[in-house]
Amino acid sequence: MSKQNRLHYDKERLPKHIAIIMDGNGRWAKKRHLPRQAGHRAGITALKRTIETIMELGIPVLTVYAFSTENWKRPADEVNHLMNLLRENLHNELSDLHENNIKLNILGDLKGLPSGLREELLEACETTAGNTGLVLNVALNYGGRSEIVRAAKAIARQVMDGDVSIDEIDEAIFGANLYTKGLPEPDLLIRTAGEMRISNFLLWQIAYTEIWVTDVLWPDFNSEVIFEAIEDYLKRDRKFGAVI
Numbered sequence: 001m002s003k004q005n006r007l008h009y010d011k012e013r014l015p016k017h018i019a020i021i022m023d024g025n026g027r028w029a030k031k032r033h034l035p036r037q038a039g040h041r042a043g044i045t046a047l048k049r050t051i052e053t054i055m056e057l058g059i060p061v062l063t064v065y066a067f068s069t070e071n072w073k074r075p076a077d078e079v080n081h082l083m084n085l086l087r088e089n090l091h092n093e094l095s096d097l098h099e100n101n102i103k104l105n106i107l108g109d110l111k112g113l114p115s116g117l118r119e120e121l122l123e124a125c126e127t128t129a130g131n132t133g134l135v136l137n138v139a140l141n142y143g144g145r146s147e148i149v150r151a152a153k154a155i156a157r158q159v160m161d162g163d164v165s166i167d168e169i170d171e172a173i174f175g176a177n178l179y180t181k182g183l184p185e186p187d188l189l190i191r192t193a194g195e196m197r198i199s200n201f202l203l204w205q206i207a208y209t210e211i212w213v214t215d216v217l218w219p220d221f222n223s224e225v226i227f228e229a230i231e232d233y234l235k236r237d238r239k240f241g242a243v244i
Contacts, residue, residue: 190226
């Protein structure tokens, strides 16, 4: 099927929210005898390609896992490079994001990030807050367990303040206290580099998400891989616990 035909999928059947665990930058660089930093830079290019394809398909929400709470365990020079790379690309790409009507959200603990990056992220989110096109969620200093703990603490405060009673707490209230408040849960989770694990990503939100894993390393990720994932997704029967 040609790319042009693929862009004419039945919009009603397409996923409304795709989440991606971007994995394999280091392995991509190692295969080419390059420093890991080269893999991370190539990964940024892959993300730009992915955003373009998601927008062409008209998918409303894209969430990407950029940096986990566990990634701080990596060597300091690699972490510093990642933070500088994020800041550099945010600075260079913000005008394009805004011109393309993309709304940027950051999922994660901004307080744990370097102050310069944190300020630029907040400014970017504020600048694009009114945009009505693709919602781009970037999970940064993010962990699924810490998000759930954060939500539990927020609800506990609401109970203490008398805004919510214990008996009123349900899944809807819990979901409203997550970073993804107001967004549809992911329909499709894509993981690159062949790893068969969730890695503490969107643990609450992916309860009924379809999972698709590819051996393609993230810097090589392109529209053809996205189409392959979507075509597999469209073949599945989503039962949500029921019998079809």
